[in-house]
Amino acid sequence: MSPEAPRPLAGLRVLDLTVALAGPYGTLLLAGLGAEVIKIEAPQGSDMARFNPPFYGRDGIHVGKMQEGDISLTILARSRAKRSISLDLKAERGRDLFLRLAETADIIVENMSDGTMERLGIDYARVAAVNPRIVYCSITGMGRPSPMPGVKAMDITIQALSGVMDTTGQPDGPPLRFGLPIADLLAPLYGIIGIQAALRQREATGVGQHVEISMLDALASLLPFEHVDVFQSHGFPPRTGSHHTRLTPFGVFPTADGHVSIAAATDAWAERVFEAMGRRELIEDPRFATRGPRAVNADAVNAMIEAWTRTLTTAQVIDALATQRGVPTAAVRTAAEVIADPHLRATGAIQPLVHPDAGEIAAVGGGIPIRMSGSTVGLDRPAPKLGADNAGIYGDLLGLDDAEIASLKAAGVI
Structure with missing residues (x-):
């Protein structure tokens, strides 16, 4: 397929209000499929992943304390092919700017804690009032309202609550965490399915809708596929190790060597x-x-x-x-062997990370494992620095002049 072939989601604009992994992975996929994804963070940076080691900076890749100029490899991986703007959503001017951006958008994705979007005044009802065509996707830990409001929905927490952990490990050993953050990675996949379905319905009705995905729902929905209830009732242990x-x-x-x-x-x-x-x-x-x-x-x-x-x-x-x-x-290959696999490098499933200033670095990220006969996909732009697209978004898209942008920056709104 020619690199000039169209991207399947080209022409769609996404406002990305996500943090950590579940949300950013979903918007990464949308970006790789060609949507214009605008990642929005507070001026000082509000995605907790920015502080995840390892970091890349003047000392190369290191896992020590974050230093001036360092960028987390997490951000370099999860913000590829996105644009970045800074915006204080707690400020009235910031909220007004967001709603202006929402009028131009097709999709919003957020995974904030319960009540955050309502407190900010940018929840689905408020956004739909200014843009009825919006497809608004909320990825939560356990749904809203949460059935366990005092429980923080981390991936390991969802694995524990979903029953998946009970199926992992040796029969006579404790339950084990799945090696990858499976709840964080599965929920956004369902989110993308829901978004695509909502976009398809919007073609017929002209109206968007609220798509809600719970990490707990997503992971627990897979449990019955192994009929663990029936097997346990017949004396089979829930955990069977590697068998x-x-x-x-x-x-x-x-084997003798592996x-x-x-x-x-x-x-x-x-x-x-x-x-x-x-x-x-x-x-x-x-x-x-x-x-x-x-x-x-x-x-x-x-x-x-x-x-x-x-x-x-x-x-x-x-x-x-x-x-x-x-x-x-x-x-059974090691993770290092898989990361170095030339076939996976060639397909783009595994690809080098690129620093916005230093270029390609000695670390890799996951690609878009989708091949299409009539279009291209890919994460071919490095993650931008925080706020790198402020001038383009606020100036070119919203039409603010240089003085207005300078005023917003001076006030700490952007």
Whole structure:
């Protein structure tokens, strides 16, 4: 696809009032798909992610105390392809400017704490009064009003409350946090789906709407897909470590030099695993011949496979199962190996980060993992400095002259 091909969301303007991860990741995706995303922060910087180590500055990349001129790698990653303006929404002039911007916008995304948007006077009802076509997306921890108003909705909190943590870890061990901030990353994906659906409905009705996404709802909605309630009622533990009991043999096994994943979820694949092990007699054993009995006897199956894989290198296991017998098997790669993968670099799923002054730096960010035949996507502009687009937005878009902009800056509104 030619780099001149259109971006699918080109022509849409997004006002980004998000902080931390859940909201900024959603607006990052919108920017990568071609929308004009204007990130709005207080003049001193109000996104808590600005203070997340590691930082990049005159001392290179470091994880120490933030110094003058440092920019968090978090911001360099999550603000790519966005524009940046500063605006004090607590000031009356700031609120008035925001509502003027809202009149020109198609989408607003916010993930502020309960009651914040109402206190500022820029909640959905107020914005819709000046722009009925607005699609206003709110990403919250547990909904509004929150069923647990005293609980701060951090990713680990949502993992704990959603039941997902109860399914992660060894059967005889404690619940474990999922390795990535999965609640923070999942909620904005649902947010993008909701925004796209609302835009589609707006084409028919001419009217926007309020899209509300709860991190708790999003993560908890996935729990029933594994039927944990039914399996627990039949004596299966909620946590099965690196194995999937219902699909045994299905899990991660140690080798002489690493680990492999084996997904022999069908009877035919399980037979081929037993054959590769030199244990064809297991195919006729009623405890292991079909999926149901294998699930009941998963510990015995996994122990036999582990005893075999430990005697072989990762490459030998892959050859015996994947190459020779077509059983889904793969090496468990390290995160460093994946980040360095030339294929993922070529597709743009992994891409170098760029500092607005220093250029490309020795760190990476995630790209937009979407390919389209008639348009392009991508995060091809570095994150701007805070307020870098004040003149363009306030001057060119809202028509303020230099004196008005200077007055706003002197008053601390921008």
